[in-house]
Amino acid sequence: MTKSKKIKSAELVSEWSDIFRCPHCGTKMQVEAWKSLTCVHHHTFDFTKQGYLNLMKQPIKSNYDKTLFEARQHVVGETELFQLLHQRISEILSRLNKETITILDVGCGEGSHLHQIMEGRLDRSLVGIGLDIAKEGILQAAKNYIDPIWVVGNLANAPFQKNVFDVVINILSPSNYVEFKRLVASNGLIIKVVPRNNYLSELREVLMKSEKREMNNKDEVVSLFQDHFETTKRIPLTYRHKLNQTVLQDLVRMTPLAWSADPKRIQSFTEQESAEITIDLDILIGRNN
Numbered sequence: 001m002t003k004s005k006k007i008k009s010a011e012l013v014s015e016w017s018d019i020f021r022c023p024h025c026g027t028k029m030q031v032e033a034w035k036s037l038t039c040v041h042h043h044t045f046d047f048t049k050q051g052y053l054n055l056m057k058q059p060i061k062s063n064y065d066k067t068l069f070e071a072r073q074h075v076v077g078e079t080e081l082f083q084l085l086h087q088r089i090s091e092i093l094s095r096l097n098k099e100t101i102t103i104l105d106v107g108c109g110e111g112s113h114l115h116q117i118m119e120g121r122l123d124r125s126l127v128g129i130g131l132d133i134a135k136e137g138i139l140q141a142a143k144n145y146i147d148p149i150w151v152v153g154n155l156a157n158a159p160f161q162k163n164v165f166d167v168v169i170n171i172l173s174p175s176n177y178v179e180f181k182r183l184v185a186s187n188g189l190i191i192k193v194v195p196r197n198n199y200l201s202e203l204r205e206v207l208m209k210s211e212k213r214e215m216n217n218k219d220e221v222v223s224l225f226q227d228h229f230e231t232t233k234r235i236p237l238t239y240r241h242k243l244n245q246t247v248l249q250d251l252v253r254m255t256p257l258a259w260s261a262d263p264k265r266i267q268s269f270t271e272q273e274s275a276e277i278t279i280d281l282d283i284l285i286g287r288n289n
């Protein structure tokens with residue numbers, strides 16, 4: 001009989017249970033009866049049928065729904081739009097001088113970035129954990145990708161012990177630098193991906209009024225990152241990739257900006273047979289002292 005996703009996940013988590021911390025009382029946790037993760041004070045969290053863990057103290061309603069995460073999975077997981085980004089990050093990981101690398105993706109959504117990065121590993125063994133506050137995202141991640149450990153959790157009170165990750169990645173998603181510093185090992189890396197001015201410019205041009213088009217908070221994001229970590233590198237990554245009509249439609253669905261935009265303008269974008277789309281990002285690499 002093949003093992004269920006729930007059992008497989010419980011086995012993997014049990015190997016790495018030292019990483020976890022009870023969101024209620026902060027104590028250590030362990031897997032019990034291949035069924036749940038439990039702390040010293042018996043706060044208990046069951047593995048779901050799909051294999052993920054929900055370690056929220058109480059549920060939080062997210063604006064991001066199934067449609068958005070499905071669209072993201074198509075675009076990020078099934079096209080080559082972000083392939084170069086994934087390759088760059090895999091290369092950075094492969095240069096780390098460790099046999100096994102523990103990596104946390106904060107704000108992983110439906111997990112496609114983390115999955116692709118882990119697929120690209122060279123000769124290194126990676127243990128991946130994806131964390132997101134949106135249950136819909138983690139549910140989909142667990143359905144699609146078995147390898148990483150998927151956790152619904154709050155970044156402001158991340159359910160992990162201090163200094164347990166060799167690498168924390170944070171791709172196009174909000175940060176909590178105090179928590180990042182707590183989570184990443186001493187000398188470990190924080191890899192944050194932020195948009196530059198022309199990121200998805202073709203889409204933003206049709207969605208936004210011209211004066212708003214610029215990504216105006218970019219420099220602030222970079223300098224805030226540099227305030228917290230010794231920034232060892234800033235790698236700009238700019239390229240264009242052609243997408244067909246179906247993928248253009250998914251790109252709109254995965255972009256919250258588009259939800260309040262004029263439907264006619266969106267239609268003009270999604271009616272194109274194909275379009276070149278610009279990826280324009282900064283990869284910031286910081287070291288935890």
Ligand SMILES: [Zn+2]
Pocket residue numbers: 022023024025026027039040041042043
């Ligand atoms: Zn507890």
